[in-house]
Amino acid sequence: MDTGGTNEQVAIEVKGIKKNYGHLQALRGVDLKVYKGEILALIGDNGAGKSTLAKIICGAIQKTEGDLFFWGQKTEVQSINHAHKIGVFTVYQDLSLAPDLPVSDNLFLGREIMRTGILGRMGVLDRKAMRAESKKALASLGIGLKSISVDTRALSGGERQALAVAKAVTWANTALIMDEPTAALGARQSSIVYDTIRAASARGLAVLVISHDIPKMVSFADRIVVLRHGQIVASLEAKKTTLQEVLNYMLGGKGESKNE
Amino acid sequence: MSDQIQGEAVEKLKNGENGVQPAAGHLSSIEQKDLTPIQMVLRSTAFWILVILVVLVAIFGYLTPNNVFLKPGTLFTVGLNASQMLILAVGATIQLASKNMDLSVGTNLILTSTLAAKILKMVAGTPEQIMAGSYPNLGMAIVAAVAASIVFGGLFGMINGLIVTKLKMEAFIATLATMMVYWGISLVITQGASEVGIPRALQLGFGHKKLLDLIPLPLVVALIISGIMWLMMRYTKFGLYTCAIGSSKESSERSGINTDLYVVSIFVLVGVLAGIAGFFDLARFATTNPQGHQTDGLLAITAAVMGGTSLKGGRASIPGAMLGALIPTIIQTGLVIMSVGAFYQMIATGVFLVIAVYLDQKRYASLLD
Ligand SMILES: Nc1ncnc2c1ncn2[C@@H]1O[C@H](COP(=O)(O)OP(=O)(O)OP(=O)(O)O)[C@@H](O)[C@H]1O
Ligand SMILES: [Mg+2]
Numbered sequence: 001m002d003t004g005g006t007n008e009q010v011a012i013e014v015k016g017i018k019k020n021y022g023h024l025q026a027l028r029g030v031d032l033k034v035y036k037g038e039i040l041a042l043i044g045d046n047g048a049g050k051s052t053l054a055k056i057i058c059g060a061i062q063k064t065e066g067d068l069f070f071w072g073q074k075t076e077v078q079s080i081n082h083a084h085k086i087g088v089f090t091v092y093q094d095l096s097l098a099p100d101l102p103v104s105d106n107l108f109l110g111r112e113i114m115r116t117g118i119l120g121r122m123g124v125l126d127r128k129a130m131r132a133e134s135k136k137a138l139a140s141l142g143i144g145l146k147s148i149s150v151d152t153r154a155l156s157g158g159e160r161q162a163l164a165v166a167k168a169v170t171w172a173n174t175a176l177i178m179d180e181p182t183a184a185l186g187a188r189q190s191s192i193v194y195d196t197i198r199a200a201s202a203r204g205l206a207v208l209v210i211s212h213d214i215p216k217m218v219s220f221a222d223r224i225v226v227l228r229h230g231q232i233v234a235s236l237e238a239k240k241t242t243l244q245e246v247l248n249y250m251l252g253g254k255g256e257s258k259n260e
Numbered sequence: 261m262s263d264q265i266q267g268e269a270v271e272k273l274k275n276g277e278n279g280v281q282p283a284a285g286h287l288s289s290i291e292q293k294d295l296t297p298i299q300m301v302l303r304s305t306a307f308w309i310l311v312i313l314v315v316l317v318a319i320f321g322y323l324t325p326n327n328v329f330l331k332p333g334t335l336f337t338v339g340l341n342a343s344q345m346l347i348l349a350v351g352a353t354i355q356l357a358s359k360n361m362d363l364s365v366g367t368n369l370i371l372t373s374t375l376a377a378k379i380l381k382m383v384a385g386t387p388e389q390i391m392a393g394s395y396p397n398l399g400m401a402i403v404a405a406v407a408a409s410i411v412f413g414g415l416f417g418m419i420n421g422l423i424v425t426k427l428k429m430e431a432f433i434a435t436l437a438t439m440m441v442y443w444g445i446s447l448v449i450t451q452g453a454s455e456v457g458i459p460r461a462l463q464l465g466f467g468h469k470k471l472l473d474l475i476p477l478p479l480v481v482a483l484i485i486s487g488i489m490w491l492m493m494r495y496t497k498f499g500l501y502t503c504a505i506g507s508s509k510e511s512s513e514r515s516g517i518n519t520d521l522y523v524v525s526i527f528v529l530v531g532v533l534a535g536i537a538g539f540f541d542l543a544r545f546a547t548t549n550p551q552g553h554q555t556d557g558l559l560a561i562t563a564a565v566m567g568g569t570s571l572k573g574g575r576a577s578i579p580g581a582m583l584g585a586l587i588p589t590i591i592q593t594g595l596v597i598m599s600v601g602a603f604y605q606m607i608a609t610g611v612f613l614v615i616a617v618y619l620d621q622k623r624y625a626s627l628l629d
Contacts, residue, residue, distance in 0.1 A: 060514070079516075080513060080514055080515075081517075081518070084516045090514070092514060096511045096514040096515065097508070098504045098511045098574065099507055100503060100506070100507035100574025100575055101500075101503060101507055105504075109500070109512070109515040109517070110512075110515035110516035110517055111515075111516075114497070122496070123498055124497075125497055
């Protein structure tokens with residue numbers, strides 16, 4: 001199933017992952033590798049198990065069975081915080097920002113800059129530095145916000161999504177997991193997000209994108225993995241596949257055969 | 261490890277080399293000017309509550325015989341009478357910011373002050389000595405009573421926090437239940453009677469003590485505590501996480517925050533504040549008050565909400581809560597001086613609450629435009 005070269009570094013490896021919700025088998029044994037610098041598109045119909053797989057990798061939920069490896073190292077991801085320590089950051093299908101906080105507080109939430117010395121040890125934040133760094137980070141991603149100290153609630157849906165992406169991109173140093181990152185965005189903002197993802201992969205991050213925009217994924221991703229009923233039915237090199245082939249796998253037109 | 265990664269990431273940011281090339285086409289690069297200080301003041305509920313306070317004081321000053329209400333002594337007495345509510349209202353504000361509440365602070369206060377009184381007497385001397393009004397170990401006893409107030413207050417707060425996080429119950433229900441439990445325990449312990457035999461030294465040294473013969477010491481301590489809480493909410497990680505959890509618990513978890521730990525910590529903190537308020541009872545009245553305070557939890561929330569903190573979570577106005585805590589006391593004191601029934605105070609406070617929240621909602625809606 002590995003289409004990537006074997007000497008490349010494997011940032012994330014998923015082996016035999018199963019997830020049951022009561023009697024419902026959301027994932028029925030998934031094997032997947034995501035390589036350093038690779039953009040892997042995970043596609044599949046509604047309810048195929050895409051978000052479930054992403055949440056297991058990023059520590060939001062626990063798997064029922066199977067193993068996870070980061071950089072070849074077997075790891076039980078205990079929590080989202082644990083995944084952050086491994087350098088895996090996620091943009092969730094439903095957003096992950098606190099609406100009442102200003103933009104810069106949100107960007108740094110969970111990874112604040114503290115004051116130096118005794119004030120820092122007393123838990124005092126360096127908000128000035130956080131604001132300055134936020135401005136820089138957003139500018140470097142091409143995200144221009146009206147104000148960095150405005151409440152996140154006041155941003156448009158697209159601006160909020162861009163901020164969520166910026167937050168993940170800023171902190172990730174192993175992998176970036178994106179669950180429908182452009183679902184709420186217009187064309188121009190989507191293209192900014194895609195540029196950001198591309199740049200992150202160029203920086204060496206492994207990127208796992210979940211998307212329903214299949215034509216875009218065929219042209220954008222390096223590899224396309226199709227999930228159906230909790231199983232991987234195809235792993236295709238984006239350059240060598242067609243939209244039709246992907247759709248056939250996704251909707252089951254090519255039979256139930258599990259692609260090896 | 262996390263620090264290291266964080267350090268690296270921050271370093272990357274600082275050097276502007278997080279590898280990501282600026283994408284073409286900015287969304288918009290208009291730098292909107294932030295609000296001017298005057299605009300900010302005019303938009304804050306605390307400011308309007310202050311205006312209301314000043315108007316109230318002026319009206320009572322005008323109406324009371326010889327304008328006695330305006331005498332510094334009267335105003336400081338108002339402050340003294342409000343000092344416990346000040347502390348509780350600040351605690352309620354922190355709770356509301358995290359989208360929780362603690363209805364049990366009033367009965368936590370009763371139970372804690374009862375236990376602190378028992379411990380104080382136990383350490384101070386033998387029952388015979390105390391009956392005779394001599395307290396051989398007074399200093400030690402007071403230290404023990406303060407420590408007991410803090411420890412028990414925090415403990416009862418922690419029980420609330422654990423019920424909310426571990427048993428996954430709404431804070432309203434959890435603290436409604438413990439409100440009854442804590443009160444019940446104090447009634448069982450005391451048979452409903454107030455604690456007697458508390459040394460007068462506690463009143464002389466703290467409860468009735470006035471700095472410069474004018475400013476009540478309990479008020480000063482309450483203001484210092486409130487000030488520290490205000491700084492904490494405004495400038496520290498703890499304050500940020502409190503508001504983040506109240507704004508969106510899920511987002512906070514996704515940002516790697518151990519929300520349960522923080523929620524329990526907030527309950528402990530608010531319990532400690534209740535315990536300190538309980539010690540104020542001992543020091544001011546040299547007794548406990550098992551029949552009072554039951555509704556303090558609700559009154560503290562009232563003060564916080566009047567001060568501009570909403571039940572929606574994510575925001576806290578400590579100065580607003582401090583001013584809000586003064587309103588019922590001002591009305592009550594004014595009415596008493598004017599020999600109007602003090603019961604009108606509750607009616608007035610209720611009306612104020614509705615008006616304050618209505619204005620706040622309008623203001624909030626206008627902020628979203
Ligand atoms: N917390 C849960 N409890 C019970 N069942 C769940 C839970 N979360 C997901 N499921 C079920 O697991 C299956 C996979 O869901 P998942 O969210 O992973 O789908 P998805 O591929 O992300 O779909 P979509 O494209 O609609 O986002 C679905 O049948 C869903 O109903
Ligand atoms: Mg999904």
